[in-house]
Amino acid sequence: MAEIKEILPCIADPKKVRVVGKINTKDDSEEMMPYIAWLIPNSSYSKKNGWITFKKGARIITIHSDGFVTMTQIKDESEAIKILEEIEKIVKEAYRKKDEIDLSKPKEKISVTVMDVYNYLPKTNCKECGEQTCMAFAVKLLNGEKDVKDCKPLFIEKKYAGIREALLSLLSAAGFEFEI
Structure with missing residues (x-):
């Protein structure tokens, strides 16, 4: 179950917060990171650093292979929990779809101006x-x-x-x- 570990002031916007959260992961979560990244539009995966990062509106969200998630520009704790729960759903979907995802093909990125x-x-x-x-x-x-x-x-x-x-x-x- 997703949980909040720490809430800090947001550097970019004093009306918002930075959040460190934790999602449930399995022992092989590091192996699953590229599959999880594949399912998140416009995400970047760093195998060397063991994280996935992506933007959601103005928010920058980073998922670490140990299950920790950092988020910027968050309105409040309830928004943070909602995002953590969404990430948990993506992780579960990655496990379900692992055999269908072809990591050898470049991931299409969609950018909106x-x-x-x-x-x-x-x-x-x-x-x-x-x-x-x-x-x-x-x-x-x-x-x-x-x-x-x-x-x-x-x-x-x-x-x-x-x-x-x-x-x-x-x-x-x-x-x-x-x-x-």
């Missing part, structure tokens, strides 16, 4: 999200300061259903998570 996000926004500059422009919203969305649901027209107006689905797919492929 501000312009990629902007292209799938309504471009109305309506300010309903709290930002002056859709471009400003796109920047804050990628930095983890806004949630995609903050763009009200995207979710209320039927005419934006197509671009909404495309944006959600793009963000999901790049490792962003959201609840709709």
Whole structure:
């Protein structure tokens, strides 16, 4: 079961915290690290150092082969627990899918830019999200300061259903998570 080991002040944002947590791992977790990394979009695996690191919004998360997980820019303890539980699910999935994952093939990385996000926004500059422009919203969305649901027209107006689905797919492929 995931647990919090330490909560520290965040260096980058005084309103957030850094967290050291621990997930349950098996004795062969070091061997499983490349498989776990394969299942995490845009992650980097360092065999030499024994860790996987990836970004989730503005957060930087590092999974160590001993089961320790470090996280930056975390809102609170409940968010940290949620992330640790998500990582535990990925680890379980890696064990289930180990024989299906071909580590010899290069892992495709999907990168999302501000312009990629902007292209799938309504471009109305309506300010309903709290930002002056859709471009400003796109920047804050990628930095983890806004949630995609903050763009009200995207979710209320039927005419934006197509671009909404495309944006959600793009963000999901790049490792962003959201609840709709």
